[in-house]
Amino acid sequence: MRRTLMLILPLMSGSFLAIDPAFGETLTVTPQAVIEWKPVYAEVETRDRVPARARIGGTISALDVTEGDMVEAGQRVAIIEDTKLLFQIEGIDAQLDAFGSQLDQAQADLERGQSLSERGVISNQSLQALQTNVNVLESQITSLKSERQVVARQIEEGEVLAPEAGLVLSVPVSKGGVVFAGEEVATIGAGGAFLRLGVSERYADTLKQGDTIEITEAGTATSGTLAKIYPLIEGGRVQADVEVEDLETTFVGRRVQVRLPVGSHDGLLVPETALTQSGGLDFVSVELPSGPSDRVVVPGNRVEADGIVWVEILSGLTAGDVVVTSHE
Known part of the structure; x- marks a missing residue:
């Protein structure tokens, strides 16, 4: 005798809680909250960009760093002689x-x-x-x-010191060059790294701090947390910062594709194992009083949760239908 399993999907959680359907089991489909994702590009940024400035004017007699170097707070960057x-x-x-x-x-x-x-x-x-x-x-x-x-x-004071520990992003001067007091000798990226993104202002009200953000890079999917949303809208775009654990900072300014949760809708979801294909059409086996019957459906987006791939059915099923989740 086949068991009937219910699928439970929490709203805007970023993941789906499901009971793994075993072979030969059935699932009663009910409307579930499905997150709508907006793909955008984000850039790798350091939290702070601190300039190491000359305190006196003069000629650069020594330049101790170059782009890409790691420096400690107070480390000498250059020497200026007057x-x-x-x-x-x-x-x-x-x-x-x-x-x-x-x-x-x-x-x-x-x-x-x-x-x-x-x-x-x-x-x-x-x-x-x-x-x-x-x-x-x-x-x-x-x-x-x-x-x-x-x-x-x-x-x-002719010794130019790094104001904070971090990565040297740029060195706009060269040895032997003349600089004035207050001129930038190097830019230090400090305070760790995050992803900064811009999204259309129409999604401003749907973004919430703490939302889970999906990140796709080099074919690998990871997740981050929406840490800060900036209140100033410029050029019709809202800026936000995403915290990502162990974010690669070799190249600051590198673009990364991310997906933002911008809403949700009710949809009917079935495990991918419930679908079969024949003649270019997709079928789902539905339990009827007279026995199983194949029904043509139109599949939509796929969602992975807890190791199970779920498929949203756009048409062909109605709430309350009992479908065979897998085929022996």
């Missing part, structure tokens, strides 16, 4: 030497003045003048040292 800063350092050092010599002489004069003042040879006013001269020279030396630290810091 010869004017080196000249400033040399000039400041020369002034420091000169003022140092003057300070040594002023301090010696002050010591002699103090000795003479104790013996009453010079007045206190002359001694104060010698002390003032020492104080002025010490202040000038302190000011020059501070100025030297500023210039030295500018020279240190």
Whole structure:
């Protein structure tokens, strides 16, 4: 005696829950929610695109990275040299030497003045003048040292550092080139990768965060999760991001075909094993009170769930029909 199995399909779940029909069993077909999919193309993108910028202007004397390199946060990307800063350092050092010599002489004069003042040879006013001269020279030396630290810091800022860890996407400069302060030396793709897609605004209300997205690449089907939908519509298109586990990021900007759930409709589904072909027509065996009878049907889309391929029947069956799910 054949058993009758019921097929249960949850709405917009991205997968179908079904009882595996065994050979010789029957299935009572009832309307089930069938997801409607919209095929679109998405591009592989990094979450952030952070520029590594020059902090000073000058000539690029060293370029340590190229496109495709992986860098760590704070890693040196390039070195920029400004010869004017080196000249400033040399000039400041020369002034420091000169003022140092003057300070040594002023301090010696002050010591002699103090000795003479104790013996009453010079007045206190002359001694104060010698002390003032020492104080002025010490202040000038302190000011020059501070100025030297500023210039030295500018020279240190000639090292262009990676702001975040990630993949070097572009290096728009070359060794020996001249750059200005704030100019981009390299672009770093950081924060992991995702798929970014654009879809017509008429589907905006049907997209929901958390939806399962089907991805087809190199003949292999995987799935992802709709992680973010951007509220700004540009050119009649809505942008969205899809999280995909272990997404290949060798080529950023690579296009990948995906399918989005944009709605659902009620349909009659039977296992693919229930269909037979003859003379270019598709048949399904239907159980009648008088016995099995082959009926011509028009099949539609195929859906795989839990290892079983289901076929939507567009015409030839009605709800409540009992079909033979497989043939011995």
